[in-house]
Amino acid sequence: MKLDGAIFDLDGTLLDSMFIWSTIGEDYLRSRGVAPRGNLNEIFKNMSLQQAAQYYQTEYNLPGSTQEIMDGVNRMIWHYYEQQVQPKVGVVAVLQLLKQHHVKLCVATATDEPLAKVALQRTGLLSYFKEILTCGAIGHGKDEPDIYHAARRCLQTPQSGTWVFEDALHAAQTAKNAGYPVVGVYDPAEQNAAQLRSIADYYINSFEEMEALLHEKGVDDCGV
Helix, strand or coil: CCCCEEEECCECCCECCHHHHHHHHHHHHHHCCCCCCCCHHHHHCCCCHHHHHHHHHHHHCCCCCHHHHHHHHHHHHHHHHHHCCCECCCHHHHHHHHHHCCCEEEEEECCCHHHHHHHHHHCCCHHHCCCEEEHHHHCCCCCCCHHHHHHHHHHCCCHHHEEEEECCHHHHHHHHHCCCCEEEECCCCCCCHHHHHHHCCEEECCHHHHHHHHHHHCHHHCCC
């Protein structure tokens, strides 16, 4: 079975950037003079930025529109994405290999498009992807499969040949339940790596492993 298309998550999958997100929810509240309650970062893990902004409004009575809150969070992390974030080891080689074999690629991320685009452009990854799809634009987080379906329609590839690369268990489970082959990508921020490994069709500790797998099986006959 041919690998026709690939949908890549951004943070923790293509980019080594999850550590910034592990504290941003609480950091933003503190910047507004509000003390966070409970495990806010765990709550935000399954949300898009828009959903998180709405949560601030309903649970913390934070003043300002949803868009104003989203803009505030984005300002806090813009510099990091524009100047510092790096691709995960082995990502470039895998993208080059897939491009050589005419595999169609896109990004599906909960991160807002301007942040995703500036990071991908600076790191030299942007040109590999047909499109950047965001949960905010789609209107659904990765607890629902809408973004994966939209990405596949963009790629115009068969579902059985469209692989989803995810580092987060909840997102990988959503894609798997929707019928997509899933590649689980190790990231230290995901505390349920064993569960991710158990549901993934392939599980990689690094993209160097993915490159070896593609060379071993062949891109044109690497289906699951």
